[in-house]
Amino acid sequence: MPNNRSETDSLGLVEVSAEALYGAQTARAIKNFPISGLRANPALIRALAMIKLAAAEANQSLGLITPEQGSAIQQAACEIVDGQHHEHFVVDVFQAGAGVSLHMNANEVIANRAGQILGEPLGTYKRVHPNDHVNYGQSTNDVFPSAMRLSVLLALRELYPVLDDLAGSFHAKAEEFRDVLKAGRTHMQDATPITLGQEFAAYAVAVRKAAENIRAQAQGLMELGLGGSAVGTGLNTHPEYRARAIANLARISGFDLKPAADMRWVMQSNAPMADVSAALRTLALEMIRISNDLRLLSSGPNTGMNEIHLPSLQPGSSIMPGKVNPVLAELTAMVAFQVIGNDTATAYAVQAGQLELNVMMPAMTHNTLQSITILTSTLRELDHRCIRGLTANRDRCAHYAASTIALATALNPYIGYAKAAALVKESVATGKSIVALARENGLLTEEQIAEILDPKNMTEPHAKQP
Template identity: 45%
Template sequence: MENFRKESDLLGELNVPINAYYGVQTQRAIDNFKISGQLLSSYPEFIKGLAFVKKAAAKTNYELGLLDEDLYFKIAEACDEILLGKLHEQFPVDMIQGGAGTSINMNANEVIANRVLEKLGKNKGEYEFCSPNDHINLSQSTNDAYPTAIKMGLLQMNATLVQKLESIVVAFREKGKQFHDVIKMGRTQLQDAVPMTMGQEFEAFAATLEEDISKLNNNANLFVEVNMGATAIGTGINAPVGYATLCAKNLAEITGYPVVSAPDLVEATPDTGSYVIYSSAMKRLAVKLSKICNDLRLLSSGPRAGLSEINLPPMQPGSSIMPGKVNPVIPEVVNQVCFKVIGNDLTVTFAAEAGQLQLNVMEPVLSHAIMENIHFLCNALDTLRDKCVVGITANKEVCLNMVKHSIGIVTALNPYIGYKQSTKIAKEALETGKSVYNLVLEQSLLSQEKLDEILDPVNMLKPHNK
C-alpha cells in the first residue's frame, strides 16, 4: 500500500493515491459517481471559478482577522497556480453527482490545502497545519461557494461563446456582401414568393445571430450577483459580520467582474433564476442556428434535382452505396448540436424547478447542462464557420433562371393591374406553362416598356414609388 496514504472522514478511513492533491472526500466522490464520464477537469473555467472563490474567501478571512498572513499568502499562491492552469488534472469528480455540489467544493478545498501543505514543507494529508474545512472552506458552505464558482465559470465561458458567435456573424456578413448581386427567388411555405438577392438572405442570417450577442451578455450579467457569506441557508451562520459584502468586493477585484452581494441571501441561496434565463438565451440561439442550417441544406439540395442555388464545401464522401454523393454534413452536425442544446435547456428547467425549501440540490446537473451547451455551441459555431460558411459559393445562373421562370413575380403587378387580374394571370401561367411576361403582353394589360420596368428583378428588391 506504499502507493496510497490513509485519510479519514465521517465514514472512516479510505486509501487515497499518495501523490494526489485531492483527499478522502474527493476519493469517495470518484468511487460513488461514475455517471456522465465528464469530469470537472473537462471544464477549466469552472475550476478557475473555484480558485477565484477560494482566493477571495481567503483574502476576506485574512482581512477580518481569521487567517494568519503566511497561510493566507500560501492559499492565494495555490489559487493563482490553479488560475494559471496548473493542477487541473487533480479535479477528477464527475460533473453529475449527489450532494448539491459538496464533492466539487471539497475537491477544491482538498487540492488547495494539500498544495499549501507542500509549500509549508509538510506532507499531503497533514491537515492539522492546513485543513480543507477549517482553513480553505473557512466562513463558507458548499451552498454559497459552489454556486458562486459556477457563476464565475459561466462568465468566462460566455465570453468565449460570444466571441465565437461574433466570428460567424462576420462570416455570414461577408457572404452577404459577396452575393449582393445574385438575384434569386424568395420563398414562403416552400413556395415561390418574390425576388430578393442572395446577399439579403445571408445578411439576414448575420443579423438574426447578431441579435443573440446582446441577449447572451445581458443574461450572463445576472451571474455577478452572488451569495458568498450566506453559508448554509442564507442566514450567514459561521461567517463574521461584514463577510458577505467584503467577499463580494474582493471577488470583484480578483476576477474583474462587477460582482455584488445579493440583497437577500436567504432568497439567493436556493434561487436558480439566472441559470434558467441564460439557458433560455442559448436555446434561442440554437433554434435560430438550426433554422439557418436547415436553409443551407435546402438551398444546396441537388445537385441536379434540388434547388442547387448554393454549393457547400464538399467535406467527405456521402454514401457507401451511391457513388459521387456528397452530403451537407456540417449543417447536419450543427442541427444535432442544436437539438442537444434544446434538450439540455429542458434539463435546466426541471432541475431549477426541483429546488426545495432553502436549497436546490440539483445544481450539479443544471450547471453541467449549461456548460455542456456552451462547449457544444462553441465547437459547432467554429465548425460551421470554418468548414462551411466561408467556402459557400453561389450558382448565379441557376438563381436568375428560377426568377425568370417563376410565377411569383406576378406579385409586382398588383399595384398596376390589381390583385384580381394578377391572380388570373398567375393561374393561367400555371395551367398553360406560359410566362407571366408573355401573358400580360398578349392581353394588352401593360406596355412592353412598362412591363420590363416593373418585372426587372432589381426593381423588386426594395420599396419604391409606383
C-alpha cells in the same frame, strides 16, 4: 497498499491514491458516483479556485487565517486558475446534491497543494486543512452557486467573440451577394424575388440578436450569495468578509460582481441560470433554422435548389461516388438539439429547489456549461469552415428569379388580383413565364414589363407604384 495513503474523514478511514492532490471525501465520491465518466468543466474548476483565492485573501486580511496559510492557499488557487492540477478534479458531474463532492474536491486539492508548498506530505493537513482553512467562513451552499454563476460567465466570455465573428461572416456574405437576384419562398412555394444578400443579412441580424439576448440575461449572474454561508444568514462569517471576498473575486475574474440584495433569495432561486439557459436555447433554435436553410439552399446539385455551394469537407457516401454532404450544417442542427435538451434539464433543475436551497445545481451547471462549450466549438467551425467559404450559384439564382410565378404579384395594381391569379394558373399549366404571358396577352407595354416585372425592382422598397 503501497500506491495508496490512508486518510480519515468524519465517517472513518479511507484509502486515497498516493499521488492524488484530492483527499478522503473526494475518494468517497469516486466510489459513490461512477455515473457518467464526465468531469467538471474547466470553467467551473477555475471559478471554484477563483472563489477560494478571493476568500483566502479576505480571511487573511481579516486575521482569520495566518499569513502563511493565506499565502499558500492563494498560490495553490492561482495555479488552478492558470490551468494546473485540473486532472485532480475527478468527481463525476452527476453527484450528490448541491455540489458538496466537487466543492470538497476543490478544498482538498487546494489544501494538499498548499501543504506541499509549505513542505508537508500529502494528506496530513497539519498546516492547511481543507475545511478549517481553505473553506473558512464558507459553505457549499454559498460557494457552489457562486461558482456556478461565475463559471457560466467565464464560459460565455469564450462564446461572445464566436457569435460576433459568425454574424460578421454572414454580413460579409450579404455584401458579397447583394446583387444576386433569386426567388423568395414562403410555405416552400414560389414567392416574390429577394436577393441572396438580403437573406444572409437577416441571418446576421438573427445571430446578433441572439447574442444580445444572452448578454442581457447573463447580467443576472453577477449577483452572488458568497458570504451567505449555510442558509443565507452569514453564520460563521466575519461582518466584513462578504464584501471583501466578492470585491476580491470581481478583481480576480474581471466581472462586475456584486453581493446579492438578499442572500436568502440568491441561495433559494436559480432563476438567472434559467434565463441564460433559455437564451442559449433561443440561439440554438435560430441556428437550427439557419442551418436548415443552408442545407436547402445547397441541395442538389442537380435535383435540388443548388443556389449556393458549401465548401466540400469530406466524401458524403460510402456507396455513392462523388457525393458531398452539408456536414457542418448538419452538425450545427444536432448540437442545437442537444442544447434544447440541456435547457429542458436545466429548467427542471431550477424549479426543483426546496426552502433554503436548490440541491440540483450540479445538473443545471453541467447542462448550461455543456451548451456553451458545444455551441462555441460548433459555431466557430461553422463560421470558419463553411460560411466564409460558401459561394453563390448566380446562374441558378437568376433562373429562379425570372421563373417564379410570384412575379404576378407586381401586376395586382394594374390588372387586379383575379386576373393576376388566372395568369399564374396559365403559367403553371403551360410552362410559360409570367413575363411571356403578360407580353403575349398584351397586358402591359414593353416599357411597363421592363419596369414592373423586373425582379430587381421588387427587392427594393423604392420600386415605383402606379
